[in-house]
Amino acid sequence: MKTRLTEVIPRLKIPAAAAGGFADGRGLAAALVMGADGVQIGTVFLCSEECEIHINAKNKILASQSTDVVVTGSVRKRTNATRGIRNAFSDKFHMLEDSGASLQELSDLATGTNRKAFVDGDVQNGFVMSGQGITVVKEIRTCKDIIVSINSEAEDILKRAPSLIR
Ligand SMILES: Cc1cc2nc3c(=O)[nH]c(=O)nc-3n(C[C@H](O)[C@H](O)[C@H](O)COP(=O)(O)O)c2cc1C
Structure with a gap:
């Protein structure tokens, strides 16, 4: 930066x-x-x-630090690079990425993961998009x-x- x-x-x-x-x-x-x-x-x-995201997503951010933040996808590989908190979804995404999965497979896995985390509160299979400043976020x-x-x-x-x- x-x-x-x-x-x-x-x-x-x-x-x-x-x-x-x-x-x-x-x-x-x-x-x-x-x-x-x-x-x-x-x-x-x-x-x-004031932010209306699910409380589980807020709690996930509060409990995480910058070293928990990962990037799924990459501009070089023409998938959308998205930063968020490491979880079951991101681990699966990276495993698929490393195994040479197609863009379609990666896209299928990632589609809907923001909604899952932020609306439904599933912070394991959804992706809590977050930046690297989260270490200092300690309370709502x-x-x-x-x-x-x-x-x-x-x-x-x-x-x-x-x-x-x-
Ligand atoms: C939930 C969320 C969704 C975002 N969506 C987009 C997006 O669709 N396109 C984009 O260019 N940036 C997106 N960003 C990045 C923001 O525009 C902004 O540049 C970034 O959040 C600033 O860094 P910070 O989160 O570390 O403060 C998103 C960030 C968050 C946290």
Whole structure:
């Protein structure tokens, strides 16, 4: 992520939102210092009170950490690359992928797995799509709480940043 931001931000003439793995004020502060105009946050808001996904999916996110996050599919192999929490579905997908299964077989296995996890609450056979910022997601909070705490943490960090320069 850091490399991409470094490459892309200096070339942009429009506001840039950094995305992928941002979950707290530390990340926001880092992105702003790197020249981004803001961050786009996805996974953290899955665990907001307002988000209507199944409680099993929220609990799966709360109980997981970044090392539990895997990617099914790949752009190189022309299947859709999707990031989520490792489970029975992802293990089966990877096994099929490694054994040279066809795109159709992989697609058949993956189709409907978001609905299974997020709507039906089957977090073993469905796929709980999540980014790598989940380690810091520890509780279900309101969107307002999440945004206020991220902003205030970033502000505190940025206020201390000038002391890094002599
Ligand atoms: C449940 C879920 C569904 C997503 N669906 C898509 C999608 O269909 N297309 C896409 O480009 N990105 C998708 N994303 C990625 C988000 O747009 C966003 O870039 C990403 O969540 C930011 O990283 P973060 O989740 O680590 O904060 C999805 C993310 C989540 C968590």
